[in-house]
Amino acid sequence: MDALFFGGDFGMNISDNSLVDSEVARTQKFMTAGLENYIDENIDGIIKEFEPNELGSIPVVMYHNLVEKEEDEGLYARSYANLRKDLVRLIEEGYVPITTREWVSGKIDVPAGKTPVVLTFDDGHPTDFQFGEDGKPTDECVVGIMESLVGEYPDFVPKATFYLNGPAAFGDYEYDPDKISYLLEHGYEVANHTTNHLNLSTIPIEQAKEEILSQAKRLEAYTGEKRFSFSVPFGEKFDDYDKKIKEGLLGDYYMISSVNVGWCPTYSVYSKDFNELSIDRITCGEDDFELYYWLDDLKNNPEKRFISDGIASAITIPSSLYENYDRERFLNTENRVIVYDDETYKIVNP
Ligand SMILES: [Zn+2]
Secondary structure (H helix, E strand, C coil): HHHHHHCCCCCCCCCCCCHHHHEEEEEEECCCCHHHHHHHHHHHHHHHCCCCCCCEEEEEEEEEEEEHHHHHCCCCCEEHHHHHHHHHHHHHCCCCEEEEHHHHHHCCCCCCCCCCEEEEECCCCCCCCCEEECCCCCCCHHHHHHHCCCCCCCCCCCEEEEEECCCCCCCCCCCCHHHHHHHCCCCCEEEECCCCCCCCCCCCCCHHHHHHHHHHHHHHHCCCEEEEEEHHHHCCCCCHHHHHHHHCCCCCCCEEEECCCCCCCCCCCCCCCCCCEECCCCEECCCCCCHHHHHHHHHHHHHHECCCCCECCEEEHHHHHHEEEEHHHHHCCCCCCEEEEECCCCCCCC
């Protein structure tokens, strides 16, 4: 169905960071006539073939480091072989990696019929990214393992969000700038996990603020942006977290999203239940309420799952779920909302 996949051909490519700049003050933009025509001509076919549901849930998966042997995995680590196995399962079950930043932007640019998945890696562990002697990512790090799948699955585009803390990402002062530049150039997201990985709920608010801001400034040197995604150390937030962030605790720095240590797939970004400062993640692994449990659940209950319409600028929703759509949040965006009858597949006016 490549013919129906509609990428960034109209200057709306999600991988361009300038696009998400519009989150603060989105302005109403008119879509090009070409895109309007494309939607008009193809949306009926897309609905019948794929039954898109952009109010469904997606997995946001939390990883930390990698280990050589499966028996050393523990709660957060994954072996090299099992990370590869996870990625293969995700690809074969129709998941397409996007970054946290792309998810919260509401411009979901994955092919029709596919489900986004956000892969996150906390703590900037050395096994997340290492260069080999040849200057390429090794086969024993996250970046290298992801990129090794491209030959086997030509449509697979490696993407992940790396939440970094400490003064040197991936435990490596010498290569820190090279690694971060590599990630940014290859479509990964580098994000904020504070500087010292302290429990923000047990330190004074001024110190918590400094923990977040110091890392934000460090990332800004690479991204050129004051806007960042955030992962809360230990999942422990300070009191009135959302309120304080929204009321400007961080000054002219802007937290576009915040992920939790959670246990279930996250609400759709278009849902009224979605809170960008409280995005639940699921742990990697194969036990109850871990990644494999939820992949089974979404396979057995496909109505719960986010299914893309393949058009980044359209939000396609079955009419039975329309009441959950967060109209206010997306009112002034360039997204076009398409609601269709669950039974007849006919487009209905919301
Ligand atoms: Zn951490």
